[in-house]
Amino acid sequence: MVPLSWYLILAALLFCIGVYGVLARRNAIAILMSIELMLNAVNINLVAFARYTTPVMLTGQVFAIFVMMIAAAEAAVGLALVLSVYRNMRHIRVDDVRLLKW
Amino acid sequence: MATQQVVFLILAGGILLSALMVVSVRNIVHAALFLALCFAGVSGVYVLLRAEFLAVAQVLIYIGAITVLFLFGIMLTRHITGQNIPQLVAHWKWALAGACAFFFLLLHLILRSEWRVVEEVPRDSTTALGLALVERYVLPFELASVILLAAVVGAVVLAKQEGR
Numbered sequence: 001m002v003p004l005s006w007y008l009i010l011a012a013l014l015f016c017i018g019v020y021g022v023l024a025r026r027n028a029i030a031i032l033m034s035i036e037l038m039l040n041a042v043n044i045n046l047v048a049f050a051r052y053t054t055p056v057m058l059t060g061q062v063f064a065i066f067v068m069m070i071a072a073a074e075a076a077v078g079l080a081l082v083l084s085v086y087r088n089m090r091h092i093r094v095d096d097v098r099l100l101k102w
Numbered sequence: 103m104a105t106q107q108v109v110f111l112i113l114a115g116g117i118l119l120s121a122l123m124v125v126s127v128r129n130i131v132h133a134a135l136f137l138a139l140c141f142a143g144v145s146g147v148y149v150l151l152r153a154e155f156l157a158v159a160q161v162l163i164y165i166g167a168i169t170v171l172f173l174f175g176i177m178l179t180r181h182i183t184g185q186n187i188p189q190l191v192a193h194w195k196w197a198l199a200g201a202c203a204f205f206f207l208l209l210h211l212i213l214r215s216e217w218r219v220v221e222e223v224p225r226d227s228t229t230a231l232g233l234a235l236v237e238r239y240v241l242p243f244e245l246a247s248v249i250l251l252a253a254v255v256g257a258v259v260l261a262k263q264e265g266r
Contacts, residue, residue, distance in 0.1 A: 002110045002150065004219055008212045010114045010147070014121055016205040021125035023197030024190050029175050030130060033137050036168060037121050040144050043156075051151045052219045058230050061153050062239050065231075068156075068163055069246050073253030075168045079175040080260035086179040087263075095191050 007048035015041035028082045028092040032075060039071045110150055117143035130176050138169040155228040 014037055021034025043064045050060025086092050120140040124133045141164040148157035191197075235243050 001104065002106050004217050005212055006107075006110060006114075007147070007151070009209065010117065012205055012208040012212065013118055016201045016208070017118070017121045017125055019204060020197050020201035023200065024194035025125060026191050027130055029172060029179070030125070030133060032175075033124055033133060033172060036137065036164070037124065037140065040141065040164075044144060044147055047148055047151050047153045047156060051153070053217070055220055055222050056230075058227060058234055061156060061227065061231050062234050064153075064156055065159065065235070066242060066246060068159060069250060072163055072168060073250055075171055076257040077253050077260065079171055080257040082175060083178055083261045092179055 004048060004052045007044060011041040011044040011048070014038075014044070026093050026095060028085065028094050028097075029079070031094065032078045032082070035078075036071060036075065039067055039074075043067055106150060110147070113143050113146045113150070116140075117147070131173070134169055134172045134176060137172065138165050141165050141169065152223075152227055155231055 018034045018036075018038035018041060021037065022031050025031050025034060046060040046064045046067070048060075050058055050064075054060065082092050085097060089097065117140050120136040120143065123136040124140060127133050127136065141160060145157045145160040145165075148154075148160060
């Protein structure tokens with residue numbers, strides 16, 4: 001059987017790759033993709049804990065379903081925002097979007 | 103080494119490699135396709151964890167819906183996908199250092215903690231999950247549909263052309 005800590009280390013690595021993507025990428029769509037990576041890492045953790053510590057209650061799996069749903073809503077609203085920014089500024093480079101920063 | 107561990111290592115390698123490609127390739131369309139590959143690997147991990155419903159939902163929602171949504175977003179903002187535009191911000195080395203430091207903090211905490219693992223093997227998690235969603239967690243489940251409706255309406259309003 002796979003030890004619990006392997007899943008946790010996999011999720012930690014995936015989360016940190018996502019953090020790096022959010023901080024370092026310039027394209028707003030790439031940043032949204034990195035956020036999805038981070039949410040997936042969290043879901044792996046939740047399902048692993050549900051499997052190894054509370055196999056009867058399944059609270060982790062229920063929570064993972066809600067995380068998935070929020071991720072879908074976030075992707076839809078985020079992409080709509082990106083499209084709106086693109087229509088106004090003709091680019092989506094996040095370090096050049098600074099209308100509120102004087 | 104048991105079969106499950108070998109399968110886990112293969113899946114983990116695939117997930118991490120494709121995630122690294124997502125944050126590093128220049129072509130954003132390729133990044134979206136690697137993202138789909140990464141989601142498929144995560145779905146395999148759910149099967150290993152005996153969460154069959156979540157594995158199917160992962161394929162349907164993430165690979166089927168979210169990746170396609172990203173591809174449409176890329177298509178509608180297309181001439182930012184050029185190869186010679188720099189894809190990283192100026193301070194990307196600091197971002198890399200921060201992410202590595204955070205990982206080592208997490209690794210330290212994971213290896214130091216005592217996890218109280220139950221040896222019990224769950225059976226038929228799909229039935230239990232369905233019952234939990236309509237009995238114990240019925241209120242969050244209904245609220246979730248309200249949030250999804252609000253997100254759909256908000257996305258339409260934001261993405262609509264103004265002045266029409």
